[in-house]
Amino acid sequence: MFYNFPNDFKVFEPAPGFLVRAVSGQRLMFSHVTLQPNSVAPLHNHAEEQMGLILEGEVELTIGDEMRQLRKGDMYLVPSKTSHGATAGAEGCIALDVFSPPREAYK
Amino acid sequence: MFYNFPNDFKVFEPAPGFLVRAVSGQRLMFSHVTLQPNSVAPLHNHAEEQMGLILEGEVELTIGDEMRQLRKGDMYLVPSKTSHGATAGAEGCIALDVFSPPREAYK
Numbered sequence: 001m002f003y004n005f006p007n008d009f010k011v012f013e014p015a016p017g018f019l020v021r022a023v024s025g026q027r028l029m030f031s032h033v034t035l036q037p038n039s040v041a042p043l044h045n046h047a048e049e050q051m052g053l054i055l056e057g058e059v060e061l062t063i064g065d066e067m068r069q070l071r072k073g074d075m076y077l078v079p080s081k082t083s084h085g086a087t088a089g090a091e092g093c094i095a096l097d098v099f100s101p102p103r104e105a106y107k
Numbered sequence: 108m109f110y111n112f113p114n115d116f117k118v119f120e121p122a123p124g125f126l127v128r129a130v131s132g133q134r135l136m137f138s139h140v141t142l143q144p145n146s147v148a149p150l151h152n153h154a155e156e157q158m159g160l161i162l163e164g165e166v167e168l169t170i171g172d173e174m175r176q177l178r179k180g181d182m183y184l185v186p187s188k189t190s191h192g193a194t195a196g197a198e199g200c201i202a203l204d205v206f207s208p209p210r211e212a213y214k
Contacts, residue, residue: 002168002175003182025184027134027156027207032182049134053160053203061109068109075110075139077132096160100134100207 029102035088043085048099050078058089136209142195150192157185165196
């Protein structure tokens with residue numbers, strides 16, 4: 001199936017300045033994330049495995065004990081139950097996060 | 108973990124003009140796809156569920172009985188065992204395809 005963005009997506013705001021638009025199949029969830037400039041996604045963890053791709057802007061991402069400055073085209077993996085968090089750069093950030101199984105909190 | 112592109116990725120050429128670079132977690136596989144101008148990914152199907160996002164260019168994508176012209180930002184779902192294929196536009200296409208479980212043929 002083909003999605004119409006953003007109409008087909010469920011919208012969530014897990015933290016201030018942190019907007020999520022999500023769609024799911026049976027095993028996969030796409031989460032289109034917009035972080036406002038300098039906004040913070042606090043450290044958290046979940047059982048679902050997560051992979052992501054930065055689409056626009058910059059973000060400082062922490063995964064476990066590692067921290068990196070990421071920009072467009074960068075990709076990452078957050079294993080199940082691994083602590084992670086993000087701080088957007090001065091121009092904000094847009095990313096695609098993918099979860100398997102679909103993240104319970106965003107269904 | 109953070110990936111270095113393209114060094115950390117396995118490279119495949121499933122069809123002429125159709126380049127895949129893949130990395131996997133336990134449940135997820137990212138497949139960064141580059142289609143040369145006017146190249147064709149023939150109709151095929153697989154058990155793994157697939158979701159995708161167009162990153163650059165244009166592509167005519169068929170999923171089951173539906174066909175659409177897609178461009179940057181468009182997203183889609185290919186359910187397990189559903190026939191799908193693609194024909195790139197005159198400037199080619201770059202897409203992110205995601206599989207769960209990781210696609211056997213690309214491991």
